[in-house]
Amino acid sequence: MPSEAPQPRDIAEDLQLAIGMLVRQIRATTGGGVSLSQMSVLKRLDRLGPSTATDLAQAEKIRPQSVIATVNSLQADGYVTRSPHPTDGRRLVIALTPEGEALVRERREAGQGRIAELIAERLSPDEQHLLAEAVPLLRRLSED
Numbered sequence: 001m002p003s004e005a006p007q008p009r010d011i012a013e014d015l016q017l018a019i020g021m022l023v024r025q026i027r028a029t030t031g032g033g034v035s036l037s038q039m040s041v042l043k044r045l046d047r048l049g050p051s052t053a054t055d056l057a058q059a060e061k062i063r064p065q066s067v068i069a070t071v072n073s074l075q076a077d078g079y080v081t082r083s084p085h086p087t088d089g090r091r092l093v094i095a096l097t098p099e100g101e102a103l104v105r106e107r108r109e110a111g112q113g114r115i116a117e118l119i120a121e122r123l124s125p126d127e128q129h130l131l132a133e134a135v136p137l138l139r140r141l142s143e144d
Contacts, residue, residue: 022115029114030107034077037062039107041070042079042096046104050095052085079103 027036034042044059045051053071057064071094074080079100085091096104119128 022118025118026111026114030110034074034079034103035070037066037070038074038079039104041067041074042100042104043108045080045094045096046101050093052091052093054091056094074100 040060041056044056048055048059051059053064053067056071057067060067071080071082075082078097080094081097082092082094085093119131123131
């Protein structure tokens with residue numbers, strides 16, 4: 001008798017739990033200092049380049065007020081700067097400082113390094129291949 005296909009709700013629950021545990025493990029490796037929301041904004045600036053608070057809020061799918069609070073703390077810590085928008089004097093452009101770029105780079109390298117270690121230590125070559133095949137599916141789930 002064929003086994004019943006897993007239900008999307010069950011897959012979602014298992015996936016959410018597994019991803020949460022993996023993220024916590026990576027965070028423990030990469031250390032503290034900045035919150036998840038702060039790191040998300042820093043990584044977004046790294047990918048998009050200098051942006052306005054409105055652009056960041058849309059990309060992060062949060063309110064502009066939340067982005068502004070996050071940017072305020074990042075600026076106080078020296079990770080971002082604000083400068084006048086070149087064509088709209090009412091807006092400011094937010095950009096990474098060299099310290100912000102270094103933090104993003106450090107965290108990315110530490111996180112990728114930890115994930116690579118876990119993959120090598122805990123998964124067989126066949127499982128590694130299966131995981132590689134799953135990455136595009138996970139990427140599709142994360143797209144708008």
